[in-house]
Amino acid sequence: MTNTEIQVFPDLDELSRAAAEEFASLAQTSSSPSKPFAAALSGGSTPQRFYELLATPECSSKIPWPRVHLFQVDERCVPPDDPRSNYRMMREAMLERIPSAHFHRMAAEEPDRDAASARYAAEIRQILGAGSEEWPRFGVIYLGMGDDGHTASLFPDTAALTERQLAVCPNYVAKLSMYRLTLTLPVLNAAKRVIFLVSGAGKAEMLRQVLRTPRSASPQYPAQLVQPESGAVAWYLDKAAAAGLG
């Protein structure tokens, strides 16, 4: 049974500060010289402030970066310097200002998206010490949620949402007319801890549906399918996004 917690913060800045403080604590307590702390980070706009805070001297000095491996949850199939690139956002918000962290970039710009996905899955398994027959278990995965209930690049009615064999796969998102690479649900649900960062009034109605309607009701939203078998899900919300929860 997944343990689900909801925390509501006054605004995105306070939400981001709480997430950054918890990241530092998780990295300190969950890593050792022989066992790195592996985190998977989402793109989009919400986590940007969180990433900026991780790179501040006050926070960064508390994080054992040599024992931390950062991965991407998903990536748009564009060049890494494209304004739409999640990697570019992370690089500008954080990576340029932290000591040489182990950052594993998703090469989503490669023409052979299946090969790029397979290579990334192998890299995850190698760092997390997972065999080819088991799902790699991240220490923490940070997710966002779109106003259509998507998370990672798992959009409603897209092929990747039902992928249960691959850890990473390409996904064509017709509504955006673009391909993405994404971690799949089995990897999200193998995590020790999943933290959704959701901000803004525009997400309030979808958040109410995702958190207040039974998962068995239809339609099911991708964000509702994130239920780690032996992990916890935390929802870090600002007041505007939580307005519909009562």
Ligand code: 6PG
């Ligand atoms: C991406 C993200 C995506 C994001 C949601 C929310 O590549 O866009 O991984 O899943 O988390 O779309 O995006 P915002 O934070 O910009 O609202």
